[in-house]
Amino acid sequence: MRLILMGPPGAGKGTQAKVIAAHYGIPAxxxxxxxxxNVAGKTPLGIEAQRYMDAGEYVPDEVTNAMVRDRIGLEDxxxxxxxxxxxxxxxxxKELDTMLDDYAVELDSVVSLTVxxxxxxxxxxxxxxxxxxxxxxxxxxxxxxxxxxxxTAPLIKVYDDRGMLLExxxxxxxxxxxxxxxxxxxxx
Ligand code: ADP
Numbered sequence: 001m002r003l004i005l006m007g008p009p010g011a012g013k014g015t016q017a018k019v020i021a022a023h024y025g026i027p028a029x030x031x032x033x034x035x036x037x038n039v040a041g042k043t044p045l046g047i048e049a050q051r052y053m054d055a056g057e058y059v060p061d062e063v064t065n066a067m068v069r070d071r072i073g074l075e076d077x078x079x080x081x082x083x084x085x086x087x088x089x090x091x092x093x094k095e096l097d098t099m100l101d102d103y104a105v106e107l108d109s110v111v112s113l114t115v116x117x118x119x120x121x122x123x124x125x126x127x128x129x130x131x132x133x134x135x136x137x138x139x140x141x142x143x144x145x146x147x148x149x150x151x152t153a154p155l156i157k158v159y160d161d162r163g164m165l166l167e168x169x170x171x172x173x174x175x176x177x178x179x180x181x182x183x184x185x186x187x188x
Contacts, residue, residue: 001080007113010120017084026080056143110159113170
C-alpha cells in the first residue's frame with residue numbers, strides 16, 4: 001500500500017497516519033517529524049529547516065524533496081509507505097512523481113481529511129499545550145493555515161483529477177475517523 005495523507009494543520013493527520021500505517025504494516029513517513037528530529041539533533045538539515053518552521057513557512061522544496069527521496073528508498077519502505085505531510089506544493093508533487101517512476105512504484109490513494117475550519121485554530125492551540133510545542137503561537141498557527149490554503153489545498157484538485165482522491169470527514173474522535181478511512185480504502 002502506498003498512500004498520501006493530506007489535510008490542514010490540526011486535522012489530526014499525524015495520529016491517523018500512525019493508525020493507518022500500523023494497520024498495513026508500512027512506515028508512516030512524516031516530514032514534520034523528520035524535520036523536528038533534525039532540529040532536536042542540531043544536524044545541518046535541522047539548522048537549515050528551523051528558521052522556516054519557526055515562522056510557520058515551508059522548508060524549501062529542494063531540501064524536503066531530497067529528504068523524502070532518501071527516506072522512501074530505505075528497505076522498510078519497499079513494501080509500501082504512507083506519506084504524512086508530503087507533498088505540500090505542486091513542485092513536490094512533480095518531484096514525487098519522478099521519484100515513484102525512478103523506484104518503479106505507484107500510489108494507491110491520496111486520503112484527504114476534511115475539517116471544519118472554524119474549529120482548527122482551537123484544536124491546534126490545544127495540541128501545542130499538550131505536546132509542549134510552545135513555539136506554536138496563535139500567530140504561527142494562523143500563518144500555517146494560510147500557507148496550507150495557498151500552497152497545499154490546490155494539490156487536492158490535482159489528485160482528484162487523477163482519480164486518486166479519497167475524501168474523508170476528519171471531524172470526530174480518532175476511532176470514527178480511522179473507521180471512515182479504512183472503509184474508504186477497503187473499497188479501492
Ligand atoms: P503542521 O501539520 O502543523 O504543519 P508538520 O509537523 O506536518 O506540522 O510540519 C511542521 C513544519 O515542518 C511545517 O510547518 C514546515 O515548516 C515543515 N514541513 C513539513 N513538511 C513539509 C513539506 N512537505 N514541505 C515543506 N516544509 C515542510
